[in-house]
Amino acid sequence: MNSETTFKFLRIMALIVVISYVLDKIVFYTFNKISDKVMTGQAIGKLNHFLSKKDSVDFMVFGNSRANRHIDVRVLNSNSFNMGMDGVGIAYNSALIGTLKNTHKQIVVVHIDTKNFFDKDYDGSDITSLKTKYKRNASITKALEESGQLSVFQKFYRSINYNGNTIGILKNVVRPSYNFRTYYGYDPITINESQTFMRDQVLLRENSTEDCENDYKINAVALKYLETIAAFAHRTPNKTFIFITSPLYHDSCDIDNIKLASLMDSLDLTYWDYTNLYKDTKNKSYWKDATHMTKNGAEAFSNYLNVQFKANHSF
Incomplete structure (x- = not known):
């Protein structure tokens, strides 16, 4: 390839880069305009709703689907929001907690599952669920950049960050999933x-006893994010942090619970472990499966939590 051909090739490539960059920005800003109006659904609506309410509510819950399905925050406080999301871990929740204003007085409940916290494969990639806010929210952008989970392409071509969310966003533009004005994040x-027979079979298998693992090791990534939340909690006197593990139908081993409780104590964090709250009750109407409670179970648990909060005079 001679120098003239090489020059033409480089010019074409440069033109392609410029055009793709311009198109990316057009798509990115178009989706920004559309998505900012979406306040329903887990694609982006619940996140938008959270960001609009986070510094005005008095009681907040963070966590995964078990937080989302198990804690009826209105039982605990009329001015509240449950930010539990399906499939997320502590990295996602740490990033959102970092967006809270230091000056606003709040009770912040962080739901943690012992089994997930000791998961050897956890890598913090759940934080990428916040990628649509990259370069749009300073705190979330900082958390994403520090996570190392975004590729070079995602940082340069920002419209890529809407991949996987576009259908959910457009669906909720055309037909919102619910009335967000009356929604407070709890999804029982x-x-x-017809589902009870299958549920009963699943719960029957869960009654079996399994051996504990020889060595439970706390996942280093999960620990890093827990320490980030702890640092935020300790420098924010206006907020009261409570870490909670909600009930399981059957827990075959308590070594992980003991180790997590010890870690929480070493970090000077308040931790309430309710894994075995209904261990002896075995009320099947409380359960959808071995890890998720039905509305009946969630209401019973939320009422129990309310008693615990009221019993603690610091709340």
Whole structure:
């Protein structure tokens, strides 16, 4: 390839880069305009709703689907929001907690699952669920950049960050999933009569006893994010942090619970472990499966939590 051909090739490539960059920005800003109006659904709506309410509510819950389905925050406080999201871990929740204003007085409940915290494969990639806010929210952008989870392409071509969310966003533009003005983040589970047989079979298997692992090791990534939340909690006197593990139908081993409780104590964090709250009750109407409670179970647990909060005079 001679120098003239090489020059032409480089010019074409440069033109392609410029055009792709311009198109990316057009798509990015178009989706920004559209998505900012979406306040329903887990694609981006619940996140938008959270960001609009986070510094005005008095009681906040963070966590995964078990937080989302198990804690009816209105039982605990009328001015509240449950930011539990399906499939997320502590990295996602740490990033959102970092967006809270230091000056606003709040009770912040962080739901943690012992089994997930000791998961050897956890890598913090759940934080990428916040990628649509990259370069749009300073705190989230900082958390994403520090995570190392975004590729060079995602940082340069920002419209890529809408991949996987576009259908959910557009669906909720055309037909919102619910009335967000009356929504406070809690999504209870109900099961019909035809689902109870399968549920009962699943719970029957869960009664079996399994051996504990020889060595439970706390995941280093999860620990890093827990320490980040702890640092935020300790420098924010206006906020009261409570870490909670909600009930399981059956827990075959308590070594991980003991180790997590010890870690929480070493970090000077308040931790309430309710893994075995209903261990002896075995009320099947409380359960959808071995890890998720039905609306009946969630309401019983939320009422129990309310008693615990009221019993602690610091709240």
